[in-house]
Amino acid sequence: MKNIKSFRILIMGRANAGKTTILQRVCNSTDKPEIFDGKGNKVYARHLDECFQRGYHDIEHELVFGSNPGFVFHDSCGFEGGSAQQFDHMRNFVVHCATASSVKQRIHAIWFCIPMTENCRTVTAAEQKFFNECDTGHVPVIVLLTKVDALNLDATQELEEEEGLEVEEAEEKIAKKERKLLEKWLAHIKHELNKCKFPPRGYLPLEKMDQSNADCNALMQCTANVLNEESLQRLLISTQQSSITLCVEYAVEK
Structure with missing residues (x-):
């Protein structure tokens, strides 16, 4: 494990789920990443910017x-509307990287994004297919509820329909309603995915990830908690730059 210098994560889910934004926040960057082919060769794509905009990876x-x-990072394009061939390619990659003999080539964690902008279809056939058919072995999968801030609009609309809003109480009522909606959808997602053959190891709502100073501490802590090897936990904690406090806390606990 001493020779492992990088922590490898697969991020996946629907198109437009905010995946690239999460990676940027984790790495404290506003730039697009450099892309390599797995052998150390940099990939130069003629329409690379267009690929990033459309989520083709x-x-x-x-x-x-x-x-x-x-x-x-590895980024799986949104496969909810894809072909069986695309799904099989993704599954084969996941299985191969989860069981690779070389620890350096293994995926250490998977972040599966479900956007709250589509809470009317929080768990689709695509999610159920993945969690019923993709055995990730020892590699933990964490479901990330992304774009949680979109629930603010839902909360506002529901309150207006139910009782109307008084200006002086509006902010507090909306915040309370928003929390209830988040609890409702999180409970629903857990209920549906925990019934699957290979359920997630953890769940985490992500808020305000569109802001440059977004706090990634909870994401790092949640990921560290579901890892089944202490050496991988140390690698993750040392790699993340979100919080010195997290490094100190982990060192004290161990």
Whole structure:
């Protein structure tokens, strides 16, 4: 494990789930990552910017941010409307990287994003297919509820329909309603996915990730908690740059 210099994460889920934004926040960057082919060769794509805008990624490519090269990311394009061939390619990649003989090539964690902008379809057939058919072995999967701030509008609309809003109480009522909606959808997602053959190891709502100073401490802590090897926990904690406090807390606990 001493020779492992990078913590490798697969981020996946629907298109437009905010995946690239999460990676940027984790690495404290506003830049797009450099892309490598897995052999150390940089990938130069003629329409790379367009690919990023539309969420077209080769899952086998490695995404590395200059601000924190200790993280290596793989990004799966949204497969909810994809073909069976695309799903099989993704599943084969996951199984291969979860069981690779070389620890350096293994995926250490998977972040599966479900956006709250589509809470009317929080758990689709695509999510159920993944968690019923993709055995990730010892690699933990964490479901990330992204774009949680979109629930603010839902909360406002529901309150207006139910009772109207008085200006002086509006902010407090909306915040309370928003929390209830988040609890409701989180409970629903847990109920549905925990019934699957290979359920997630953890769940985490992410808020305010559109802000440059977004706090990634909870994401790092949640990921560390579900890892089943202390050496991987140490690697993650040392790689993340979100919080010195987290490093200190982990060192004290161990």
